[in-house]
Amino acid sequence: MNLSFNDAELEVVRLAAEREGMSPGSWAGRQVMAVAQHLLVPVSRDAGDVLRELVQARVHLRETVTALRALTATGASGDGVPEPAATVVEEALKAVARVDAATVQVMRERRPRS
Structure with a gap:
């Protein structure tokens, strides 16, 4: 079986x-089997839309952190990242962690079984 993402x-x-x-590959295979065996119910369409938004936000935040690190590395005066820039990078990393947590929460949503 081939999967495409x-x-x-x-x-x-x-x-x-x-x-x-x-x-x-192993993780995806386990999830496919769980769905096939009705142990895992896929997220709703609305939750899928939210998940896509969260993933896009996460990717953008990661790119922002990378850009900030590059800027602070070139702008440092030899003794590390300037304090204001280090604070911005830390806040961006915290935002990534919050988006990651929200993404996991949406991924765990289950439709009620009837």
């Missing part, structure tokens, strides 16, 4: 697999 989807799969100490 766009970059944002693959990032979600990679992070979920990493969190559980698995390869992305």
Whole structure:
């Protein structure tokens, strides 16, 4: 079986697999089996839209952190990142962590079984 993901989807799969100490392929296979066995119910369409937004926001935040680190590395006076820039990088990293947590929460949403 072949699975195909766009970059944002693959990032979600990679992070979920990493969190559980698995390869992305093994993690995806386990999820497919869980859905097939009705142990896992996929998220609703609305939740999927929210998840896509969260993934895009996460990717943008990561790119922002990378750009900030590059700027602060070139602007430092030899003794590390300037304090205001270090604070901005830390706040951006906290924002990434919040988006990650929100993404995981949406991924765990289950439709009620009837």
